[in-house]
Amino acid sequence: MLNKANQHWGDRVVDKILEDPVPENHTLRIATGITPSGQIHIGNLREVVTADVIYRILQERGKKAELIYIADDFDPLRKVYPFLDPQKYQPFVGRPLSEIPCPCDKHSNYAEHFLEPFLRSMDLLKIHLKIFRSSDLYKNGQYNEVIAQSLDARDKIAEILFRITGKEIDQYWSPFVPICESCGAMTQAKVISWIREEKIIKYSCGQCNHTGFMHIQGNGKLTWRIDWPARWSFLGVDIEPMGKDHGSKGGSYDTGKEIVNRVFKKTPPFPIIYEWIRLEGMGDMSSSKGNVIAIEDALKVVPPDILRYLIIKATPKQRITFEPVKQLLAVFDEVDNEQAKRRDQRAIDLSQASDFKPIGIPFDHLINVVQIAAGDPAEVKKILQRGGYKIADSSLGALEERCVFALNWLEHFAPQEARFSVAQGLPESVESFSPQQRKILGILSDILKNMLTKEIDVTAEEIHRAFYEAAKEDTELTVKDVFQAFYLALINKNSGPRAGWFIKTVGIDFVQKRLSQASGLEK
Ligand SMILES: [Zn+2]
Ligand SMILES: [Zn+2]
Known part of the structure; x- marks a missing residue:
């Protein structure tokens, strides 16, 4: 029996999910969702990777499972983000993302502009999502029944929201937000009455004062706190990862649980709450703040297996800081080197995406x-x-x-x-070397020459020590001066990669000749 504490978090979560028996032919549905309002970034990636881990483990255990992704492309554009042209986009604030032109004019709409690279990256990461677009679900009528149920239960829902969030509910508040047929605004209209038999509402627009009647299908949407439990209900969601904002006390999962039970008569999905991914020195990644690395860009630098590993190794509750220098290089080696200290083999197995x-x-x-x-x-x-x-x-x-x-x-x-780049010839900066610097480089060159005549292989450490030996030969120079003169002669910079290893890599004979030239002994 495995010690639970040593188990991978994914295995522990699946154990927990399977405590409730799954009916024989039931396919467990795992849902993910991201609003394509801006670049979909590696912070968002945690949502789909977390879901994919659960999906893969359920499959390992012989369960039927399905991974779905709902693109919230029927959400309104909240504001003109810093990465948008204000002149072009100001008029579209408040309109559904699926009905706004795309920034590059090559996609069918604004949402698709950001979805396309995201979905391409999903292929590289071997995350197979069944995709739904909320604009389709609203327009093709799949939402009709839950919208009607929500409008019927308007008072009950208002009571739940007020009790759990403590926020005052306006007398005109409605779980359904119509899109004004006159001005196109989604967020400014009030529902005045609801005619259930015909599924028609009467509304008045707060932006242009238009009053009219409309059928609920495709002409508006449920507000987020109702939309979420509504889709759990008609899509049959069993499991869903969520960011900590949704999963916090009084958050939309709290209200959603009660709404799905009491209004839609279904059970809420099993929640997996995850922490944010921060960008080193720049805070939590957020597309509205613009401090993001798009998944597509990250995959140019990090192989898919390693990007997955970075997320899968941490438990969902751990905050991940993406630091592209030290940390990323360390993670590379954990995956690449079977001897690496912090390597987590189970996380590596769950991270398989390419033939890495x-x-x-x-x-x-x-x-x-x-x-x-x-x-x-x-x-x-x-x-x-x-x-x-x-x-x-x-x-x-x-x-x-x-x-x-x-x-x-x-x-x-x-x-x-x-x-750096290794200078093809002697860099000009060498001309301003002091006599001491030249002398030291000459000593260094002699030590290397001596090494070359030895039969045995010289190690990088031994080469590195030569710098300290050389420095002892001149009391006016520090070790730092020796290193500096060396780097200037080779790469025309004051510092560079660790000298012993660098010399071993470039070739002792090449370096020895260069130092000899720089010392002025050889022209
Ligand atoms: Zn585009
Ligand atoms: Zn209007």
């Missing part, structure tokens, strides 16, 4: 190597082999792919100090 093959080369090392090789994969292979890495022919493809990720990392995420 471990190649056993630390990603930070590869980042240095691709720069030394100026991006040429054949040269990368040579350098790696010189450094003692064994590269089987069968992993050449994986290595080439990894080089592309390394180059993309350099382009998108690398801090200035991680970028």
